Amino acid sequence: MSTTELYRLGRDPGHIGAVRNSWRGAMYIWNDVAKRYCGMDSFPIMNDGERFRVWGAYEDPRMPEHERIVLLSTMDNATVAGKDAQTVAEAFERYGKEHPGSSFIEQAEILRSADLQPTDLVAWQQTSVGEFWGVRWDDELEDNVWYDPAAANHFDVLETVRADR
Numbered sequence: 001m002s003t004t005e006l007y008r009l010g011r012d013p014g015h016i017g018a019v020r021n022s023w024r025g026a027m028y029i030w031n032d033v034a035k036r037y038c039g040m041d042s043f044p045i046m047n048d049g050e051r052f053r054v055w056g057a058y059e060d061p062r063m064p065e066h067e068r069i070v071l072l073s074t075m076d077n078a079t080v081a082g083k084d085a086q087t088v089a090e091a092f093e094r095y096g097k098e099h100p101g102s103s104f105i106e107q108a109e110i111l112r113s114a115d116l117q118p119t120d121l122v123a124w125q126q127t128s129v130g131e132f133w134g135v136r137w138d139d140e141l142e143d144n145v146w147y148d149p150a151a152a153n154h155f156d157v158l159e160t161v162r163a164d165r
Helices: 026-038 048-059 065-073 082-098 104-113 157-163
Strands: 003-009 014-020 078-081 121-125 135-138 143-146
Touching (some): 026 048, 026 065, 065 082, 065 157, 078 157
Antiparallel strands (some): 003 121
16 A cells, blocks of 8 residues: 655655555545635546646635645645644644544644754655655665755745745
C-alpha cells in the first residue's frame, strides 16, 4: 500500500514519518476541492486544465485558511519552516476533524512529534509510488544527496497562503 511520507530538510535531513494509504492525503483533498469549489463530480485525473483549476482553488476567497494550507501542502516542492510546523499541524487537525476519512490528523501528529528547529524545512512526498523530490542518488559519491534548502525550487506553504490574503 502506498504511503504519504514526511521529511525534514536542512539540519539532519531525513524521514520523519509516514501515513498509510496516500489516497487519504493529496487525492482526498483534491477530490473534496473539486466537488465543493469547482462543481465537479471528482478530481479530474485525465484533464490537465481541470486539474490545474482544482490545484489553483487555494486562491478562491470562499476557501478558509486551514483548507488552503492543507491543499498547498500537497503541491510539488511544498515546504513548511520548522517554526511554522505547529500552525500547519493545527490546520491539518482541523481539516482532519472535518474529514475523518483523510490522513491529515495523522500528519498533524507527525509534525507535532518531529524534532524540528525553526530553520528546518518539512517537505512531503505525497505518494511512495514515486521518488521524493528532496533527495537524489549521486553515482560518484555512491550516496544520497539531500536537497539544499538554500536552493530556489521549493515554496513555503504559509508564505503563499498569507501573501494571497
